[in-house]
Amino acid sequence: MESLKRKILNEATVLSEKIIVVNSFLNHQIDSKMMDEIGDEFFELFKDMKATKILTAEASGIPPALATGMKLSIPIIYARKTKPLTMGNDVYKGIARSATTEQTLEIMVKKAYLTSKDRVLIIDDFISEGYATKAMCDIVDQAGATLVGIGTVIEKTFLNGRKRFERPGVPIFSLVRIKSMDKGRIELE
Amino acid sequence: MESLKRKILNEATVLSEKIIVVNSFLNHQIDSKMMDEIGDEFFELFKDMKATKILTAEASGIPPALATGMKLSIPIIYARKTKPLTMGNDVYKGIARSATTEQTLEIMVKKAYLTSKDRVLIIDDFISEGYATKAMCDIVDQAGATLVGIGTVIEKTFLNGRKRFERPGVPIFSLVRIKSMDKGRIELE
Numbered sequence: 001m002e003s004l005k006r007k008i009l010n011e012a013t014v015l016s017e018k019i020i021v022v023n024s025f026l027n028h029q030i031d032s033k034m035m036d037e038i039g040d041e042f043f044e045l046f047k048d049m050k051a052t053k054i055l056t057a058e059a060s061g062i063p064p065a066l067a068t069g070m071k072l073s074i075p076i077i078y079a080r081k082t083k084p085l086t087m088g089n090d091v092y093k094g095i096a097r098s099a100t101t102e103q104t105l106e107i108m109v110k111k112a113y114l115t116s117k118d119r120v121l122i123i124d125d126f127i128s129e130g131y132a133t134k135a136m137c138d139i140v141d142q143a144g145a146t147l148v149g150i151g152t153v154i155e156k157t158f159l160n161g162r163k164r165f166e167r168p169g170v171p172i173f174s175l176v177r178i179k180s181m182d183k184g185r186i187e188l189e
Numbered sequence: 190m191e192s193l194k195r196k197i198l199n200e201a202t203v204l205s206e207k208i209i210v211v212n213s214f215l216n217h218q219i220d221s222k223m224m225d226e227i228g229d230e231f232f233e234l235f236k237d238m239k240a241t242k243i244l245t246a247e248a249s250g251i252p253p254a255l256a257t258g259m260k261l262s263i264p265i266i267y268a269r270k271t272k273p274l275t276m277g278n279d280v281y282k283g284i285a286r287s288a289t290t291e292q293t294l295e296i297m298v299k300k301a302y303l304t305s306k307d308r309v310l311i312i313d314d315f316i317s318e319g320y321a322t323k324a325m326c327d328i329v330d331q332a333g334a335t336l337v338g339i340g341t342v343i344e345k346t347f348l349n350g351r352k353r354f355e356r357p358g359v360p361i362f363s364l365v366r367i368k369s370m371d372k373g374r375i376e377l378e
């Protein structure tokens with residue numbers, strides 16, 4: 001996705017050796033046209049997987065997941081990081097670790113919405129160290145559902161996060177791969 | 190929006206006199222097709238307002254805001270409830286109060302993304318007691334931006350939340366209005 005690559009090279013800033021700031025188009029302010037294109041890209045990549053649900057995590061995973069869900073015409077579920085009163089106790093849980101805060105956190109999905117009949121596509125904004133994606137894979141497994149694919153907008157390949165969750169037969173697609181952020185300079189693959 | 194009304198009457202449950210649970214299609218699992226229609230509805234209602242940005246609050250405001258932003262081809266900004274490391278300190282703040290937890294919370298928007306030149310449309314999932322919408326109006330005012338309209342998926346009109354933020358010349362549209370939730374029964378206008 002050339003438009004996304006240009007955005008990253010022009011607007012993203014490097015905060016530390018593992019963290020880039022993409023607040024202007026992906027994580028706080030959202031470029032809606034770009035998000036629509038991201039939905040189209042994931043649609044093309046995953047349209048034959050017969051996915052029944054998309055799973056993501058709040059909050060920054062919601063835009064790419066929804067844009068994709070609208071193209072595939074399937075529901076999305078966003079795992080919650082805090083449990084609202086309305087959620088109840090009947091939940092699947094995964095343990096994630098934030099790349100930005102270094103804290104572990106629990107993500108939760110209500111059991112009612114993910115069953116062994118579901119074919120699940122995981123969509124998120126980043127694969128960094130892979131903890132969040134792994135937590136979502138764990139939730140899919142707890143539900144006895146079938147994981148059909150994993151899509152991310154940006155993958156920091158130099159952190160090798162996919163080693164935590166890659167498995168045979170489950171394609172992982174990242175729209176942009178960052179191979180290095182040394183000395184404040186973003187280098188794409 | 191008849192499809193949305195049916196969903197509410199068939200799937201929503203009443204948790205307390207002020208709270209309904211819409212986890213199955215609006216707040217945790219998202220019906221993507223319905224969200225696409227919600228975007229179409231808000232597009233029709235607000236397409237002549239010359240909005241330059243949509244403002245919402247994480248996490249549950251993101252789906253209707255993004256669906257609308259994709260139709261209007263303008264960026265959305267989601268106010269954050271916790272400040273990630275990537276956000277910096279240069280932020281506008283509003284004080285909201287959650288209808289579900291009864292706690293006050295700060296919502297924040299990075300100053301760089303909202304200026305006095307912007308014409309802002311606020312989109313959210315609920316107007317309950319009106320605190321969250323009021324907090325977003327305060328942020329628009331701090332930026333010196335022009336508030337051009339407010340749209341919400343569901344308004345609980347019996348809580349009269351709009352009294353906190355209504356102002357002359359700023360239309361408020363709610364797609365579904367709940368006039369009563371007495372004795373666990375949802376009654377629409």
